[in-house]
Structures are given as C-alpha cells and as structure tokens.
Amino acid sequence: MNFSSDNAYGAAPEIVQAMAAAGISPEPSYGEDQFTKRLSSRLAEIFEHEVAVFPVSTGTAANALSLATLCPPHGAVFCHAESHIVMDECAATEFLGGGLRLVALPGAHGKVAPAAIEAALPSFRRGVHSSLPSAVSLTQATEYGTVYTPVEVAAVTAAARKAGMAVHMDGARFANALCHLGCHPADITWRAGVDVLCFGATKNGACGAEAVIFFDRAKVRDFEYRRKRSGHLLSKMRFASAQLLAYLESDLWLHHASRANALAAQLAAGLAAVPGVKLAQPVEANEIFVYLPEALANRLRSDGAAFYDWEPPAAGRVLARLVTSFATPETAIADFLARIRPT
Numbered sequence: 001m002n003f004s005s006d007n008a009y010g011a012a013p014e015i016v017q018a019m020a021a022a023g024i025s026p027e028p029s030y031g032e033d034q035f036t037k038r039l040s041s042r043l044a045e046i047f048e049h050e051v052a053v054f055p056v057s058t059g060t061a062a063n064a065l066s067l068a069t070l071c072p073p074h075g076a077v078f079c080h081a082e083s084h085i086v087m088d089e090c091a092a093t094e095f096l097g098g099g100l101r102l103v104a105l106p107g108a109h110g111k112v113a114p115a116a117i118e119a120a121l122p123s124f125r126r127g128v129h130s131s132l133p134s135a136v137s138l139t140q141a142t143e144y145g146t147v148y149t150p151v152e153v154a155a156v157t158a159a160a161r162k163a164g165m166a167v168h169m170d171g172a173r174f175a176n177a178l179c180h181l182g183c184h185p186a187d188i189t190w191r192a193g194v195d196v197l198c199f200g201a202t203k204n205g206a207c208g209a210e211a212v213i214f215f216d217r218a219k220v221r222d223f224e225y226r227r228k229r230s231g232h233l234l235s236k237m238r239f240a241s242a243q244l245l246a247y248l249e250s251d252l253w254l255h256h257a258s259r260a261n262a263l264a265a266q267l268a269a270g271l272a273a274v275p276g277v278k279l280a281q282p283v284e285a286n287e288i289f290v291y292l293p294e295a296l297a298n299r300l301r302s303d304g305a306a307f308y309d310w311e312p313p314a315a316g317r318v319l320a321r322l323v324t325s326f327a328t329p330e331t332a333i334a335d336f337l338a339r340i341r342p343t
C-alpha cells in the first residue's frame with residue numbers, strides 16, 4: 001500500500017531493457033548519438049511540430065535550466081504558490097537563473113489563472129526598481145493533481161503574451177494530464193501558446209530521464225551552454241534517450257499514465273464514500289488530496305500504508321496526499337479501502 005509517490009516505484013521493464021540494449025558499442029557522445037537523434041524525430045511526430053529536444057536526468061534541472069533560458073537574471077517568473085519550482089527545488093531556478101525571481105501566485109486547485117497574472121503585474125512597473133516579468137510557469141498536471149484544459153492553458157498564455165512574457169510548462173506528470181483530457185499533445189502545448197515543455201518520464205516509468213522540449217528554436221538561445229555549465233550535459237546521453245524512446249514506443253507512456261489515473265479514480269471513489277473522509281481537490285490525474293481523520297491516518301500507517309501529510313495535522317484531521325503510479329498493484333487499492341473503517 002505504497003501511495004507515497006510515483007517516484008517510489010521503480011522503472012518499467014521495457015525501459016530497463018532499452019537501456020541495456022543501448023549497449024556497449026561505440027556511439028558519438030554528448031547527444032550526437034543515434035538514440036538522441038531518433039528521440040527528436042519521434043517527439044516532433046508526437047507533437048506535430050518542429051522541436052528542439054534536450055534530455056536531462058532530473059525534473060529540477062529541466063525546470064531550472066529552461067526557465068533560466070527564458071528569463072534574464074533581472075526577470076521574474078510568475079508561477080503558482082504551491083508549484084514544485086517554488087516549494088521543492090531548493091531555489092534551483094533562482095540559482096541557475098542568476099538571481100531571477102519567482103513570484104508565487106494564489107489560485108484555486110493549484111492553477112495559475114489569467115486574473116492572478118494581471119493582478120500581479122502592476123507591482124512590477126517601477127522600471128529598474130522591480131524585476132522584469134519575463135515568464136509564466138504552469139504545472140501540468142498541477143501539484144494538486146488537477147489538470148488545465150486546453151482552453152485554460154490558452155487563457156494563461158494569452159495573458160502572458162499580453163505582458164510580453166514567455167510560457168514554461170512543468171510536465172513532470174504531462175502524460176497523466178494528457179490521458180485525463182484525451183486531447184492531442186499539441187492542444188495543451190505549442191498550439192495553446194506554450195514555449196517550452198519539461199516533458200517528464202521518470203515518475204511514469206523511466207529510470208531517470210526528462211526531455212526539455214522547445215517549440216521555437218529561436219528560444220533555445222544559450223540553453224546548451226547552461227546545461228553544460230550546470231553539469232547536466234550527459235556524456236553517454238544515449239542511455240537517457242533510449243529510456244525516452246522506449247517510453248514513447250507503442251504508447252507505453254500513455255498506457256502507464258492511464259493505468260495510474262484509473263487507479264487514482266478508483267481509490268478516490270472508494271474514499272469519497274467513507275463518512276468523515278473528504279476529497280480536498282478534484283481527482284483528475286494520479287494524485288489524491290484527501291482529508292482523513294487523524295486517528296484513521298495513524299491506523300492506516302500502522303497497517304502498512306505509506307502516504308504523505310500535505311499539511312501538518314490540525315483539528316483532528318490530516319490532509320493526506322496519495323499517489324498512484326504505473327506499477328501500483330491493484331490489490332493495494334483494494335487493501336487500502338478495506339482497511340478504511342469508521343474509527
């Protein structure tokens with residue numbers, strides 16, 4: 001009953017095998033290999049657009065390096081107050097961005113709304129005395145497991161464009177968002193005005209591989225120097241690219257994400273039916289935020305369940321985060337629900 005994170009599960013056999021198959025024979029290094037080239041073509045096909053693709057090994061590197069590229073050191077990145085770049089990346093974006101500023105915006109269900117961007121802009125109109133609003137960052141699916149629709153993405157990007165800001169998307173759970181929406185990958189990225197996508201794979205079955213995808217080559221600017229200087233240019237990049245290729249092969253990424261989403265929906269439906277238990281956010285991807293009585297949360301943990309408290313316990317209840325993954329056993333859902341009895 002491990003619902004602590006989608007990172008808690010290991011890697012898919014297809015991806016591990018693809019790394020092994022990438023093998024021992026010589027290949028050009030630093031991304032000149034055949035796997036990385038094939039990856040770029042495959043992603044161009046999937047997104048139906050020209051792409052500039054840069055594999056890196058962590059989501060933090062992908063976010064920080066792409067935002068540092070979009071935003072000057074005197075710039076500001078608007079993002080949600082709960083976003084991973086604000087809460088969980090140890091100021092990597094500010095560090096690699098040479099001191100750029102993250103501006104944390106409020107917003108229901110973990111989403112940045114156009115109105116929040118517009119409301120924040122006036123305090124940045126003091127010339128050199130304030131930072132220059134340069135980029136908006138969206139997380140898809142959000143940190144609350146909710147999903148921006150194509151219309152919502154387009155509305156945010158329109159507000160960003162109006163203010164002269166670029167748009168970044170943290171897609172650590174992009175596949176989960178896409179499966180929820182059932183739309184085309186382009187509909188929530190370049191077609192809706194997104195400039196760069198950090199395309200996650202690790203949480204959804206890779207060993208450690210993410211792709212930074214620029215939809216406009218001109219926006220790549222000095223990204224490659226930044227990746228090298230920060231120590232994220234992998235010499236044997238073929239192994240990261242082989243993971244990503246296997247991830248995309250036969251729609252493995254979509255099978256994994258729909259499975260994780262379906263398990264989350266099943267778990268959420270079971271939880272919602274229990275008296276005293278209340279879902280805190282709509283369950284749209286593979287994360288569930290749920291208020292549990294503290295005694296129940298403690299009992300579930302002593303029965304072997306693993307999950308995080310999103311907020312410290314208060315007034316006898318906890319806000320728990322439960323995450324399902326491509327490899328969560330179905331029995332884990334049944335066991336967990338069977339153990340939820342009114343206390």
Ligand SMILES: Cc1ncc(COP(=O)(O)O)c(C=O)c1O
Binds near residue numbers: 061063084085172
């Ligand atoms: C929304 C989101 N973005 C980015 C990341 C960063 O991933 P990593 O831990 O690989 O740096 C995570 C990881 O939990 C995440 O949840």
